[in-house]
Amino acid sequence: MMFLRWCCFACLFLLVGLRANAQIYRKVGQKKLPYWSIVVDPSGHGNFSTIQSAIDSVPSNNKYWVSIKIMAGTYREKVTIPNDKPYIILKGKGKRRTVVEWGDHDNTSQSPTFTSMAGNIVVKSMSFRNSYNNPMNGKSNVVAAVAAMISGDKSYFLRVGFYGFQDTLWDDAGRHYYKLCTIQGAVDFIFGAAQSLFERCSISVIGGALDPGLPGFITAQGRTNSEDESGFVFKECKVFGNGTTYLGRPWRSNARVFFYKTNMSNIIQPTGWNAWNFAGHEGGITFAEYGNFGAGSDTSKRVNWTKKLDLKTIENMTNTKFIDTDGWLQNLPS
Ligand SMILES: *[C@@H]1O[C@H](CO)[C@@H](O)[C@H](O)[C@H]1NC(C)=O
Ligand SMILES: *[C@@H]1O[C@H](CO)[C@@H](O)[C@H](O)[C@H]1NC(C)=O
Ligand SMILES: *[C@@H]1O[C@H](CO)[C@@H](O)[C@H](O)[C@H]1NC(C)=O
Numbered sequence: 001m002m003f004l005r006w007c008c009f010a011c012l013f014l015l016v017g018l019r020a021n022a023q024i025y026r027k028v029g030q031k032k033l034p035y036w037s038i039v040v041d042p043s044g045h046g047n048f049s050t051i052q053s054a055i056d057s058v059p060s061n062n063k064y065w066v067s068i069k070i071m072a073g074t075y076r077e078k079v080t081i082p083n084d085k086p087y088i089i090l091k092g093k094g095k096r097r098t099v100v101e102w103g104d105h106d107n108t109s110q111s112p113t114f115t116s117m118a119g120n121i122v123v124k125s126m127s128f129r130n131s132y133n134n135p136m137n138g139k140s141n142v143v144a145a146v147a148a149m150i151s152g153d154k155s156y157f158l159r160v161g162f163y164g165f166q167d168t169l170w171d172d173a174g175r176h177y178y179k180l181c182t183i184q185g186a187v188d189f190i191f192g193a194a195q196s197l198f199e200r201c202s203i204s205v206i207g208g209a210l211d212p213g214l215p216g217f218i219t220a221q222g223r224t225n226s227e228d229e230s231g232f233v234f235k236e237c238k239v240f241g242n243g244t245t246y247l248g249r250p251w252r253s254n255a256r257v258f259f260y261k262t263n264m265s266n267i268i269q270p271t272g273w274n275a276w277n278f279a280g281h282e283g284g285i286t287f288a289e290y291g292n293f294g295a296g297s298d299t300s301k302r303v304n305w306t307k308k309l310d311l312k313t314i315e316n317m318t319n320t321k322f323i324d325t326d327g328w329l330q331n332l333p334s
């Protein structure tokens with residue numbers, strides 16, 4: 001009897017222990033909250049005055065959600081979340097009020113204003129800009145100048161702005177959910193090999209600054225083989241702006257991009273898509289459209305190698321399950 005009771009206690013203890021370990025957020029009633037908060041305030045009234053110093057204060061191999069609250073202001077700094085600092089929430093005061101900007105442009109990998117390498121990252125209500133060519137101030141500025149590079153898994157962006165001209169958002173690797181975000185640029189401005197759902201986002205095209213008649217490209221997706229899970233899905237988004245643009249061109253052989261129930265203005269090139277270096281090898285590419293509307297959504301003049309997805313695939317790709325089969329989105333603290 002004693003032994004049994006001891007077993008029960010031991011089991012209970014073990015269970016609670018494991019749960020506590022797995023419970024990387026704090027639960028208050030039904031609410032999931034981060035374990036602690038840090039305030040970044042350039043006026044000196046917070047814990048730190050730069051975003052990077054706040055991130056630097058998070059311990060390596062952090063296991064508990066930490067919220068970094070960023071007061072309104074224009075932060076002239078480059079910001080990096082290294083891959084040993086997961087479970088960070090960056091929370092600004094609004095897309096237009098909390099802005100991080102820098103203007104590097106030596107090459108693609110050196111240029112990002114914001115670099116996120118860790119998994120389990122949340123960013124809300126702020127913007128990242130590469131100011132080298134946004135706003136545009138001369139045509140010679142058409143070089144890669146990344147506003148944000150996202151390389152970690154399980155990353156969620158809510159009401160975040162990304163502003164650049166060429167290669168604005170390097171959606172590099174991992175599973176990402178972008179909701180109510182704004183992404184601005186002209187050339188390959190959403191590119192990379194991540195597996196991402198962009199829901200109700202504004203795709204702001206500024207191709208008007210390119211040489212007259214030169215079209216831009218919204219996406220340059222980098223899927224490399226048919227088993228690769230990566231791909232960009234745009235669901236209920238809005239594509240608008242100036243100049244003209246293709247919906248995308250393949251960066252790698254099996255590029256996958258799908259526009260769904262999206263409002264497309266008349267800036268879309270009637271042929272829709274460009275084969276770039278894969279002309280003659282379009283078979284591996286999955287570029288598809290379904291249920292879009294607006295002046296640019298007419299598919300009658302599209303290139304003849306776009307794919308028609310079956311309804312089951314459409315259902316799979318337009319659900320958050322596309323990026324979340326293990327429930328990570330449901331377990332984020334608020
Ligand atoms: C942040 O500043 C507040 C107020 O001064 C203080 O109570 C808190 O301990 C600080 N937090 C950290 C993580 O430094
Ligand atoms: C990018 O530029 C930096 C200098 O800013 C240089 O150190 C680095 O080697 C370059 N990387 C590549 C891939 O060219
Ligand atoms: C294109 O739109 C952007 C953003 O609204 C604006 O700053 C820019 O001046 C416009 N360019 C042209 C050529 O109309």
Ligand SMILES: *[C@@H]1O[C@H](CO)[C@@H](O)[C@H](O)[C@H]1NC(C)=O
Nearest residue numbers: 238239240263264265293294
């Ligand atoms: C689509 O976008 C255009 C241009 O912004 C807007 O005028 C129109 O109302 C939108 N259509 C719908 C059905 O939301």
Ligand SMILES: *[C@@H]1O[C@H](CO)[C@@H](O)[C@H](O)[C@H]1NC(C)=O
Nearest residue numbers: 271280282302303304305306
């Ligand atoms: C697709 O269009 C290209 C050129 O526009 C043409 O050469 C090719 O034969 C067409 N392929 C099919 C399957 O219709």
Ligand SMILES: *[C@@H]1O[C@H](CO)[C@@H](O)[C@H](O)[C@H]1NC(C)=O
Nearest residue numbers: 310312313314315316321325
């Ligand atoms: C849809 O997703 C389910 C579950 O992830 C998967 O088993 C099924 O094969 C997918 N179907 C298609 C057509 O992609």
